[in-house]
Amino acid sequence: MTISIFKFHCVHLLILSLSLVVTSTALAGYVPPPDQKPPTDYTTSSGPRGGCEGDGIPLTALAPKTHVGATLSTHPTLAWFVPDAIIKPMEFRLYEYDAQGKPQPVGQPIQLESSPGIMRLSLARAQLELTVGKTYLWQVVILCDPDSPSSDLIVSSDMQVVQMPLAFAQQLAQVKPGSQKVELYAGAGFWYDAMGEALQLAPPWQLGEEAVSLLRDMVNLEAAQTSPESLPSESEPIENMRTIIQATGNR
Numbered sequence: 001m002t003i004s005i006f007k008f009h010c011v012h013l014l015i016l017s018l019s020l021v022v023t024s025t026a027l028a029g030y031v032p033p034p035d036q037k038p039p040t041d042y043t044t045s046s047g048p049r050g051g052c053e054g055d056g057i058p059l060t061a062l063a064p065k066t067h068v069g070a071t072l073s074t075h076p077t078l079a080w081f082v083p084d085a086i087i088k089p090m091e092f093r094l095y096e097y098d099a100q101g102k103p104q105p106v107g108q109p110i111q112l113e114s115s116p117g118i119m120r121l122s123l124a125r126a127q128l129e130l131t132v133g134k135t136y137l138w139q140v141v142i143l144c145d146p147d148s149p150s151s152d153l154i155v156s157s158d159m160q161v162v163q164m165p166l167a168f169a170q171q172l173a174q175v176k177p178g179s180q181k182v183e184l185y186a187g188a189g190f191w192y193d194a195m196g197e198a199l200q201l202a203p204p205w206q207l208g209e210e211a212v213s214l215l216r217d218m219v220n221l222e223a224a225q226t227s228p229e230s231l232p233s234e235s236e237p238i239e240n241m242r243t244i245i246q247a248t249g250n251r
Helices: 166-174 179-188 191-201 208-224 232-249
Strands: 069-071 077-082 089-097 103-105 110-113 117-122 135-142 153-161
Touching (some): 077 191, 179 191, 179 208
Antiparallel strands (some): 089 110
């Protein structure tokens, strides 16, 4: 089923363009899952580096790059950075990895329109439900030129849906909604739940301090795992994320 696209400068049920608010408040850090797994080869990006115009920061998923991000939710919220100021057709695609490790499409691509900056998508509002124990590939595609598929901007990220541990469920029941939940999710390694909770705390059109803190934690962790001799494909995403935080945080 196709979901209708939103109009520029308007809040849509599915998509919000956001700007970041940077504050000095210190929050508990993100800790990757103890059994973290490396992402698959399907998570590579493609297309012009700086967007359809070929200048600047590339299309970027706000998700871990060195390991598979985890979620307890069957309807997580996903977010990404759009480099271009010019509105373009966009698609969100979801795949489930089969027993052979091949991504199989889930439903039909969701038709959207790009908006510069940070965009987000709630799978609950998109009527997409994940299955506990499965690993998924989510993908955002900007159609720079509908007549030339080779010019498409594509960014992909893996996501694993895990069963909620009983002890964690007990902890979760004892904390108040808001920043305490963000910290609890982040400290237990549930990236998408922490980011989704952080987005709920953000004012309209902003990402908020909790999400900024999460992104910085992730960048610092992944930078520590990257050696000076790393290939550009490993180091560039980290620098891109730092640039995104700095650029959008100064708006």
